[in-house]
Amino acid sequence: MVTPSSPFSFLDDFINRVGSRLQPPDWVIHEVQHRAVLFLNHVLQQEPEAQQRLARQQGRVVEFEWRFVTMRVVATPAGLLDLAPEGVAPELMLVLAETSPFGLARAAVRGEKPAVRIEGDVQLAAEVNWLVDHVRWDVEDDLARLIGDVPAHTVATGARRVVEGLRQFVGERGGKPAGSAGDE
Template sequence: MFASSAIAGLNHLLADAPWARERLAPFAGRTAIFVLKPLELGLGIDKDGYFSDAATTEPDVSLELPLASLPKAMGGPDALMSDIRISGNADLADALGFVLRKLRWDGEEALSRVIGDIAAHRAVGTVRSLAGWHRQTAQNLLENLAEYFGEEQPVLVKRHALEDFSRTTTVLRDDLARLEKRLRKLESRN
């Protein structure tokens, strides 16, 4: 179920990206497996550069991503690339990596096929504005909470106050060490 849905979604993206299909077509008949424990997705590549179910249990390339690396996905696909373990055909892995990093869904284009260009443009603009408003509201809330807990209810320590405290503590430690040395010298004279 998961594999067929993922393949259908990827092929939908490939339908609007002839450059990606051209990049994958030379690898027709090859297979790849993507592993994100406990999920595994086997992909085959057909002659037109589209993905299909993997026809073999022995893939040409295997790409494994540790589950602990998933939070890096917030930074985009490039943030995950250093954690992916690749084994098998390097050329196929390179082509897959390139295509999957660059492949993007153009929601406005897909929506324009249903409701027309102008309406799709306005709808996507409205959604972007709404998302921007939510993002700005969340940022303002965090800034206000930080100010409240830093100024009015001093639960949080500001960075400069912590740095000043650290410098003062270091100076006090050094002064105390010098004083101890002087006391030892005076005791040794007596």
């Protein structure tokens, strides 16, 4: 959550005001969701155990919600995801409790999972949680296909160092509000 004294509170308020008023056309939303599903499937294909788990959940619909964004996906027999057909009731709803994009970014940098409100099938929720905990995108492998192994390893190592530095910075600053005694 962005605190009132946070330098991002102005931006957070601005995003809330603009985001609630401006809605992209339906075709843009569908296209972005389709691209998100393609990316998720790419990541899932790198983990056979994840595909086996999803294949056992075939036909089941999960709805993700964050602020004014909603996306429904269905598990396919191949153990991948597809956009759920319109009007299909979800068996599991996952709603991100953190509304601030900066709060989500902070949690991601710290390596924390955001708070999620869960409604629906407990077994399906456990499978989704397993996927979140165990499936990771191998960025270095994908980058190596484009630029080669050595440059990809160098870029990935540099990125890991930057992320670790951000984690340390956010961890040090996370518990202290601006203007507290520790800032002097």
